[in-house]
Structures are given as structure tokens and as C-alpha cells.
Amino acid sequence: MILGLHHAQITIPKGAEEEGKNFYCDVLGLPEVEKPDALKGRGGFWLKVGDRDVHVGTEDGVDRTKTKAHLAYQVEDIDYWREVLEQHHIEIFDSVPIPNFKRFEFRDLFGNRVEMIQEI
Structure with a gap:
């Protein structure tokens, strides 16, 4: 299950x-989570997003x-995030509308x- x-x-x-x-912690404000010692040599870093983690791994090609x-x-405030990203010269793409939500997309510094x- x-x-x-x-x-x-x-x-x-x-x-x-x-x-x-710099982007994920400083611009987006996500806290970094310490990786287990056994995984530190693999590069990357981990982030806390609500009660879940996002693992940022490294990969070329x-x-x-x-x-x-x-x-x-x-x-909570999608307009705030639009402003923050625009201030950092991140191009915003409007998403296809879906009922009861405001949303947009962008590409991070790595694509x-x-x-x-935001639920409305």
C-alpha cells in the first residue's frame, strides 16, 4: 500500500x-535540510517544503x-511570488486556467x- x-x-x-x-533558499525562502552523511559525497542538497522534502540532485547531460x-x-499569495520572481528577472509563463486556482509557471536557473x- x-x-x-x-x-x-x-x-x-x-x-x-x-x-x-542561492535560488531555492534565498529567493524562494526554502530551508535547507542536512543530508545524511552517507549521501553528502553525491553532491546536491535537500530542501524542506511544508512537511515534505525536495531533493536537489546533480546530473550533467x-x-x-x-x-x-x-x-x-x-x-498563499501568488501575486507576491510573481513579483519576487520578476524582481529576480525570472520569466513568468501563464498556465492554462483551471477552476478554483490561480497559477503560473517559470523555469528555474537550470531549466x-x-x-x-494558489487555491481561490
Whole structure:
């Protein structure tokens, strides 16, 4: 039986951890979670998102701009996040409307597709 979602993983290029932490921790405000010692040598870092983790792994040779795969962050104030991302020169893409939600998408610094979504 599947009990729930434990974590999700995205990837960034090898050696881009500091740039990734600057974006995900400083711009998006997600706290970093310490990785277990056994996994620290693999690169990347972990983030806390609500009561779940996002693992940011490292991987070269991937064109992240070619995929629809993404994480969707549920937010309280989507307009605030639009402003924050625009202030950091992140291009915003409006999503196809769905009932009872406001949402938009963007690509992070590494090409990963990201969605911000707010229930209305």
C-alpha cells in the first residue's frame, strides 16, 4: 500500500550547488535540510517544503528545458511570488486556467519547470 509522498527530486548541473542554494533558499525562502552523511559525497542538497522534502540532485547531460515534468508549490499569495520572481528577472509563463486556482509557471536557473499555484 502506498502511504503518501515522501519526497520529490529535481536535478541541477554538477557543481552548481551554491547557485542552486542561492535560488531555492534565498529567493524562494526554502530551508535547507542536512543530508545524511552517507549521501553528502553525491553532491546536491535537500530542501524542506511544508512537511515534505525536495531533493536537489546533480546530473550533467540533461536538457531540463525539454520536459513538462515539474514541481508545483502551493502558495498563499501568488501575486507576491510573481513579483519576487520578476524582481529576480525570472520569466513568468501563464498556465492554462483551471477552476478554483490561480497559477503560473517559470523555469528555474537550470531549466527545471516550476509551477506556483494558489487555491481561490
